[in-house]
Amino acid sequence: MADVEDKHGLSCNSLIEKAIEFAAYAHRNQKRKGTEIPYISHPYAVGMILLKAGCKEEVVAAGILHDTLEDTETTDEQLLELFGSVVLEIVLGCSEPDKGATWEERKQHMLEALKTSNLAIRQVSCADKLHNIRSIRRDLEQYGEETWRRFKRGRESQEWYYTGLIESLGYASRFPLLDELQDEIEQVFGAPLAKPEWSKVRYSQKFIDLAFETAYGNLSDIEERQPKFVKLGAWDLIQHIHERAYPLYPEYQDDFDRLITYLQERGIEFEFNSEGPAILVGFCTVLMRALNMYPHEVFHHFKRGMKRGIL
Known part of the structure; x- marks a missing residue:
């Protein structure tokens, strides 16, 4: 020009x-x-x-x-x-x-x-x-x-x-x-992650998708994916999440309540005639706390998991 x-x-x-x-x-x-x-x-x-x-x-x-x-x-x-x-x-x-x-x-x-x-x-x-x-x-x-x-x-x-x-x-x-x-x-402003090395996967879609494949806490799902978590350097992280999500540690209860309300307000519907939703949101709650996530991040991951048919 x-x-x-x-x-x-x-x-x-x-x-x-x-x-x-x-x-x-x-x-x-x-x-x-x-x-x-x-x-x-x-x-x-x-x-x-x-x-x-x-x-x-x-x-x-x-x-x-x-x-x-x-x-x-x-x-x-x-x-x-x-x-x-x-x-x-x-x-x-x-x-x-x-x-x-x-x-x-x-x-x-x-x-x-x-x-x-x-x-x-x-x-x-x-x-x-x-x-x-x-x-x-x-x-x-x-x-x-x-x-x-x-x-x-x-x-x-x-x-x-x-x-x-x-x-x-x-x-x-x-x-x-x-x-x-x-x-x-x-x-x-924020508190650092419990382990600094977890920052390597906090924005990794590969890790998040793999983690959501284990969201219901089935031991076979977790063990089957162990090599992939190890390769990502996140085996201790996924163990940390599952140890605290099933059953949900009491310290996470307030976060759990806020998160499930947030997800519902954004249009995600849960059927509470089974324990599935509580297990799933419990997993999301601990994941969010472990990686210092914001509610919208969990929502977007949740939606992608639904589209992939794993939730």
């Missing part, structure tokens, strides 16, 4: 370059919160995260522009004219509502909206939060708990929001960037 100079003074040969120039000018007088770092470093980093993840050009451009409507004088009309309806829709989807609302109200609105947002909006929102949480982690390493003083809300509120984001961003479907965000959030 030949260089194009428009009436806004932008001269560039790609949508992404155009977005960089536009965002750099729009954020020209802004700094990163509590620092002297030019703000443009953040949207540029978000764009690079999306580019590295293989996202489409419009998604990368929207990532670079994601804060322009919320934090600058940029208008919807400008973005539509310069970047098109796809980019505008994504940026709008990543922008918070009325600034007059409380922090909690604005964040809760975003958490609910993201559950039904399209993949492009969720990818940009995820990349945005991924860069933010990485910055927080680096600052915590350098400045300790003083880091939280830079925010309108402290550590407890930030943990509520970031962990809520994982559930909302993955509610409709999982995508690779979400795995990275989940790992970063766990480093900042």
Whole structure:
């Protein structure tokens, strides 16, 4: 594409370059919160995260522009004219509502909206939060708990929001960037896995599918698959899960109740005229706790298991 100079003074040969120039000018007088770092470093980093993840050009451009409507004088009309309806829709989807609302109200609105947002909006929102949480982690390493003083809300509120984001961003479907965000959030807020080596299989569909093939706790099913679990480095993990699921350890009962309610609310029906559902959800409960999973992850695995005919 030949260089194009428009009436806004932008001269560039790609949508992404155009977005960089536009965002750099729009954020020209802004700094990163509590620092002297030019703000443009953040949207540029978000764009690079999306580019590295293989996202489409419009998604990368929207990532670079994601804060322009919320934090600058940029208008919807400008973005539509310069970047098109796809980019505008994504940026709008990543922008918070009325600034007059409380922090909690604005964040809760975003958490609910993201559950039904399209993949492009969720990818940009995820990349945005991924860069933010990485910055927080680096600052915590350098400045300790003083880091939280830079925010309108402290550590407890930030943990509520970031962990809520994982559930909302993955509610409709999982995508690779979400795995990275989940790992970063766990480093900042979450308890580590009981055994660090289990992290190698926490996002492994091969392991999850194999584990669900043993969900009813039949000893023959477990022993038959032992070589495969050993090859994955997860034999001790599957043993850990089954030891606690049949019968379910009392410490898991509250999680069990919440999970079965969640699965039912999302349309999974159980027939409680047999012990099968309790065994199955008990297995899922211990699996979830062992790998620090979120409810939506169990739901998606559960649905895939039903489609495979093993549940």
